[in-house]
Amino acid sequence: MGKIVVTGYGVKAPKTNNIEQFLSNLKKGVCCLESITDLSPNGEETIIGRINGSLQEQETDKRFKRYPRVTLLGMSAGKEALDKAYLSGFSDKRVGVFIGTSLGAMGEMAFQESIIQIHQDKYREIPINFSHIVNYHSITSGIAHFLGAKGITKTITTGCTSSLEAIQDAMVYLTSGEIDIAIVGGTDSLVDKMATYGFAKTKAIALNQTLADGAIPFSQRSSGFAISEGSGVVILEREESALKRNVPILGEIENIVSNNDGVSIYTLDNTGEQMLNALNEVIRGRKPDYINSQALGINTNDRIEERCSKELFNHEVPYSSIKSMIGNPYGAIGILQVISSLLSINHGFIPPTIRTSKEGFEEMNIVQETRFQEVNEVAVTNHGHGGNNACAYIKRYR
CATH class of the missing domain: 3.40.47.10 (Thiolase/Chalcone synthase)
Known part of the structure; x- marks a missing residue:
């Protein structure tokens, strides 16, 4: 089996709008989290990570105004990854898109309002995009359409391992020769009361912990994690394909x-x-x-x-x-x-x-x-x- 290599990557994360900013934050050890009080039942402190930067053309293009935020994040990270891989078209390539998501678009306000309207039998007030908001695969399809990919398109949802297992699936298709390029990523965006209440109920996050004590890996004082949003995309190719295109190879994914x-x-x-x-x-x-x-x-x-x-x-x-x-x-x-x-x-x-x-x-x-x-x-x-x-x-x- 030949090597599976990475030729591009893109990122959207808390206080992180691109790869260069991600690199800088990682090197400097920047805390991109914040403590707020408006998502908890009684004004307790909650630790979260939000993306504050714009999504550029994804937000201003009228074609995407009904797309959920989780899809827009994936589109933005995917575009950066393709640019880094020097890919602008796939006319001579068989492309697969593999996106992992855990919570899909359930954080969208339209989704939450629709649930209320359904229970009130307000048929005409249900938004036209509701069926796509509740369909996780519409996230991947939307990202693939934006990036110009029409081949194999898969959505993987296995909780927080979703995007890593998306890479695992993509590697199978690449090594079998069924595709030449894999656009692989993960995207999730649920930072609201639904997430706060739900994870607090199971004691996965703590209410009333500050950044000094909470959401800290390897600390027995920490009582839970910080809910946040983000998206990342990598471009995977077989080694021979990347060498033929004469593009920089950023690393090898040996195994998952x-x-x-x-x-x-x-x-x-x-x-x-x-x-x-x-x-x-x-x-x-x-x-x-x-x-x-x-x-x-x-x-x-x-x-x-x-x-x-x-x-x-x-x-x-x-x-x-x-x-x-x-x-x-x-x-x-x-x-x-x-x-x-x-x-x-x-x-x-x-x-x-x-x-x-x-x-x-x-x-x-x-x-x-x-x-x-x-x-x-x-x-x-x-x-x-x-x-x-x-x-x-x-x-x-x-």
């Missing part, structure tokens, strides 16, 4: 392994056995330069990372979590972890896990300040609501 905890959706696998198995399979006995970790400030998840660090690496391999900077944008986080790993490789640094004191995780080799060094291989860990685990191995292209 996924599985499921196999427990009831109303319980958690506190042992982390399946995450351990997935990471063990993807590293194949190697020690990567660091682990781009799924740790997000939920004690159960972070303790699983601690177990993997001890049993697989004896705490010798550095761990870092970008969620300390951008929060957890659901199904988009996996692709953003991959892109941040590629930036690490190409610019020689390990991003820090900011805001943590390592309290309760003192034995782990946690990167707290940016480490400038050569980076050749990175392992990514990712866990999703519903029990899926996904791990990736990213390498410098040689």
Whole structure:
């Protein structure tokens, strides 16, 4: 099997409007989160990550005025990725589009208002785009249309692992020769009371925690994650295709392994056995330069990372979590972890896990300040609501 390489990437994330800004924030360890009080039941502090920049032509073009925000984010990240890959048309290419999303467009105001109108039997007030808002695949179709792709189009929804497993699916199509180029990404945008109330009910996020204590990976004081929005897209090709096009190769996706905890959706696998198995399979006995970790400030998840660090690496391999900077944008986080790993490789640094004191995780080799060094291989860990685990191995292209 030939190498699967990355030739382009694009990003939209909290306080991050493009790749250059993402690189700068990662290097400097910028906190892109904020604490607000208008989403909680009684004015408690809630930690969130919002995208404040414009979506340029996606917002001003009348053709897209009915598109949900989650689709517009994917369109913006996808356009940047194609530009970075020097792709402007696909007349001679077989293209596949693979987009991961966890919550789809349910954060749209039109969706929430429609639910009320349905229960009130207000048939004529239902917006014409309602059927597309509730259809997750319309997100991918909208992104594909905007980018000019008409081939294989797939939507993957496996919780927070969605975009990492989208890469896994795309690699199958590329290695089989069914497509020449894969546009792969993730997009999610649900930062509202629905998310706050829902995740607070399950104790996945904490109400009344400040940025000093909450949504901090590898900290026993943290009582939950930060809800955020974001989108990321990468362009994948077979090595020979990229070389033929004579474009810069940004890195290699060597392998992605996924599985499921196999427990009831109303319980958690506190042992982390399946995450351990997935990471063990993807590293194949190697020690990567660091682990781009799924740790997000939920004690159960972070303790699983601690177990993997001890049993697989004896705490010798550095761990870092970008969620300390951008929060957890659901199904988009996996692709953003991959892109941040590629930036690490190409610019020689390990991003820090900011805001943590390592309290309760003192034995782990946690990167707290940016480490400038050569980076050749990175392992990514990712866990999703519903029990899926996904791990990736990213390498410098040689």
